[in-house]
Amino acid sequence: MSVIELTPVGAPQTVGAPVLQARDLTLIYQGDREAHLAVDRVSLDVAEGERLVLLGPSGCGKSTILKAVAGFLPPASGTISLRGKPVTGPGPDRIVVFQEFDQLLPWKTALGNVMFPLIRARKLARAEAQDRAEDALARVGLARARDQFPHELSGGMKQRVAIARALAMRPDVLLMDEPFAALDALTRTRLQADLLRVVEEVGATLIFVTHSIDEAVLIGTRLHLLSAHPGRTLATLDTNGVAQGTAAFTRMVREVHELLFPQAEAADV
Structure with missing residues (x-):
């Protein structure tokens, strides 16, 4: 059936x-x-x-x-x-995650990439944005990579950062x-x-x-x-x-x- x-x-x-x-x-x-x-x-x-x-x-x-x-x-x-x-x-x-690896800002760390739209679009205070970004990175298994830049990350890690950034925006x-x-x-x-x-x-x-x-x-x-x-x-x-x-x-x-x-x-x- x-x-x-x-x-x-x-x-x-x-x-x-x-x-x-x-x-x-x-x-x-x-x-x-x-x-x-x-x-x-x-x-x-x-x-x-x-x-x-x-x-x-x-x-x-x-x-x-x-x-x-x-x-x-x-x-x-x-x-x-x-x-x-x-x-x-x-x-x-409505937040989009694309397949391209270049969707991250190359001059910002993983943490900075997740924080950036929280501060700009959601207008959160820096401390609240950092807390939310750190939580999102931890959820996708990248807590230890928070201070790494995109060129230091693998393709899979870049996608995790993009997903964390999207989720952090709620x-x-x-x-x-x-x-x-x-x-x-x-x-x-x-x-x-x-x-x-x-x-x-x-x-x-x-x-x-x-x-x-x-x-x-x-x-x-x-x-x-x-x-x-x-x-x-x-x-x-x-x-x-x-x-x-x-x-x-x-x-x-x-x-x-x-x-x-x-x-x-x-x-x-």
Whole structure:
């Protein structure tokens, strides 16, 4: 029996009151010669403490949706709201962690990088910002690296600092755009486990973009599957807390693959 529980396309379901809502979201990006439809009438609900994963083939608009939610890209049509208020631009209530390693300020230490937006955006006193930054670094296992500069850190450590910086801001929604894609397999596996531990500890609400079905099932409490360009909703489904390495996990990965790539599955028959 399938472990996947599908919800009707266009009618997203959540377990609690939504923190973030997108309704009939259509996104267009400007190419060199013409505009391109990236996302076509996608609707999302994200509940408090939920980990929603956007999953689909390359070019389906996953990162474009994240940019719109972050406030970097205005919708061509549709709406995005956070706690009932329209999203009209970037803000400290939505923090993005990218996959690039150069997202840290090179002239500041790990501690300084985490403190910087707390002082500038959250306007905290230096002592409070330092306490919060030290706590965040400790949560991601970097307490001893607080005084190191980015050039002294490995790629995995830089991503930990970026995650600590985002968590320290205590955003309403944490946005992650393939944060582990550039890491080696072992480091990626460890950071996936650490991310799950930390977001569960602090009760963070997460929107996570990935190309990996295995990573999506591991990280997400709910998956939002998108079609190939332009991105349209295929299905939303609950992961039901399946554990990695179990038969249920393998079965879910297989079923998600079948939903995303039905032609490939038909060709195998």
